[in-house]
Amino acid sequence: MTGREIDNLIKLLARLPGLGPRSARRAVLQMLKKPETLMLPLAKALEDTAHAMTTCHVCGNIDVTDPCHICAGTDRQHDMICVVEEVQDLWALERGSSFKGLYHVLGGTLSPLDGVGPDDLRIDQLVTRVRETGVNEVILATNLTVDGQTTAHYITERLVETGVKVTRLAHGVPVGGELDYLDDGTLTAALRARS
Amino acid sequence: MTGREIDNLIKLLARLPGLGPRSARRAVLQMLKKPETLMLPLAKALEDTAHAMTTCHVCGNIDVTDPCHICAGTDRQHDMICVVEEVQDLWALERGSSFKGLYHVLGGTLSPLDGVGPDDLRIDQLVTRVRETGVNEVILATNLTVDGQTTAHYITERLVETGVKVTRLAHGVPVGGELDYLDDGTLTAALRARS
Numbered sequence: 001m002t003g004r005e006i007d008n009l010i011k012l013l014a015r016l017p018g019l020g021p022r023s024a025r026r027a028v029l030q031m032l033k034k035p036e037t038l039m040l041p042l043a044k045a046l047e048d049t050a051h052a053m054t055t056c057h058v059c060g061n062i063d064v065t066d067p068c069h070i071c072a073g074t075d076r077q078h079d080m081i082c083v084v085e086e087v088q089d090l091w092a093l094e095r096g097s098s099f100k101g102l103y104h105v106l107g108g109t110l111s112p113l114d115g116v117g118p119d120d121l122r123i124d125q126l127v128t129r130v131r132e133t134g135v136n137e138v139i140l141a142t143n144l145t146v147d148g149q150t151t152a153h154y155i156t157e158r159l160v161e162t163g164v165k166v167t168r169l170a171h172g173v174p175v176g177g178e179l180d181y182l183d184d185g186t187l188t189a190a191l192r193a194r195s
Numbered sequence: 196m197t198g199r200e201i202d203n204l205i206k207l208l209a210r211l212p213g214l215g216p217r218s219a220r221r222a223v224l225q226m227l228k229k230p231e232t233l234m235l236p237l238a239k240a241l242e243d244t245a246h247a248m249t250t251c252h253v254c255g256n257i258d259v260t261d262p263c264h265i266c267a268g269t270d271r272q273h274d275m276i277c278v279v280e281e282v283q284d285l286w287a288l289e290r291g292s293s294f295k296g297l298y299h300v301l302g303g304t305l306s307p308l309d310g311v312g313p314d315d316l317r318i319d320q321l322v323t324r325v326r327e328t329g330v331n332e333v334i335l336a337t338n339l340t341v342d343g344q345t346t347a348h349y350i351t352e353r354l355v356e357t358g359v360k361v362t363r364l365a366h367g368v369p370v371g372g373e374l375d376y377l378d379d380g381t382l383t384a385a386l387r388a389r390s
Contacts, residue, residue: 004259005240005243005244005247005259006244006248006257006258006259008240009237009240009241009244012233012236012237012240013237015233016222016225016226016233017218017221017222017225018213018214018218018221018222019213019214019218019222023212023213023214025283025286026212026213026283027211027212027213027214028244029257029282029283029286030211030212031211031241031245032244032248032257032282035244035245035248036245038207038210038211039241039242039244039245040241040242040245041207042204042207042208042241043238043239043241043242043245044238044242045200045203045204045207046204046226046234046235046237046238046241047234047235047238047239047242048200049200049201049204049223049227049230049234050226050230050231050234050235050238052200053201053227053230062201062224062227063201064199064200064201087224087227088220088221088224091220091224
């Protein structure tokens with residue numbers, strides 16, 4: 001249909017989440033109309049990032065420096081660690097920009113059925129990190145799923161020996177949320193934690 | 196929030212149609228997880244296409260060769276030209292793969308209100324092309340909008356002097372379409388053209 005090179009580009013773009021073949025075609029057409037302002041900068045940004053990207057050996061974040069810009073940040077509180085499941089959770093918390101501490105990315109949740117045990121997550125590293133650096137508080141921000149809560153519970157047990165303070169995110173009604181659209185679990189949690 | 200390079204990549208991706216900031220972030224995260232299989236090939240495909248892309252001087256198609264692979268195709272019927280508004284219309288017809296002739300991309304429609312006159316479209320080139328090459332039939336496949344139909348009408352007038360046969364796409368009920376969901380214009384056209 002289209003030239004082989006353009007077809008190849010469409011196929012690659014269509015593999016991104018959120019883009020299907022149709023929107024990939026639209027995106028390519030739009031880029032073909034302005035190759036200098038969009039296509040070449042995008043190619044360069046992709047190549048630069050692919051070559052520079054690395055996983056932070058301290059927290060597990062993906063960045064172009066190791067340690068990542070959060071672990072290396074002088075404006076962060078180095079005595080608080082927020083534990084998240086995946087890098088996207090870290091990014092979500094950073095967007096809120098109300099947390100000024102450090103992070104620890106587990107790389108998933110405990111899931112015996114899928115064969116994911118404690119050794120597959122960065123839990124040992126977390127315990128070592130807490131023990132060796134002057135951390136005062138660990139905030140568990142795993143998801144409110146069964147696996148997420150199991151993982152949070154397991155980490156709490158493991159951290160007991162370090163004597164660090166362990167907290168969890170509050171559960172309740174989202175800001176701007178309507179009660180009518182909330183699931184029962186959230187409503188129950190919000191009622192129980194009323195203040 | 197994220198490193199500067201990654202932020203820049205997300206911003207560039209978010210400018211593509213069909214991708215917002217949220218889906219651009221998801222796409223970047225997915226790519227960061229497999230830089231070798233997705234990120235670098237995509238960067239290369241973008242760069243190659245940006246450097247090689249050109250507009251076919253014969254038909255106006257965008258391709259990496261000039262004339263494009265359709266105009267240069269030995270398996271195409273060179274005596275039929277299908278006139279379309281934009282490159283995406285050409286691609287749509289090629290996906291159907293039932294048309295084996297050549298194309299002519301106008302680059303838009305006549306639109307006096309927007310200041311688009313005949314000289315802004317590739318209409319003169321079409322008339323010259325029809326006169327100088329042995330074309331038997333011109334199929335007008337402009338959209339069924341007021342501007343599209345005005346343009347088709349204008350081109351028909353211009354082609355009278357060349358004596359070429361001018362046809363238009365049939366209007367009617369789409370294959371698989373349900374009458375209930377069709378607009379009145381299509382229904383009227385389908386009734387009028389019943390066979």
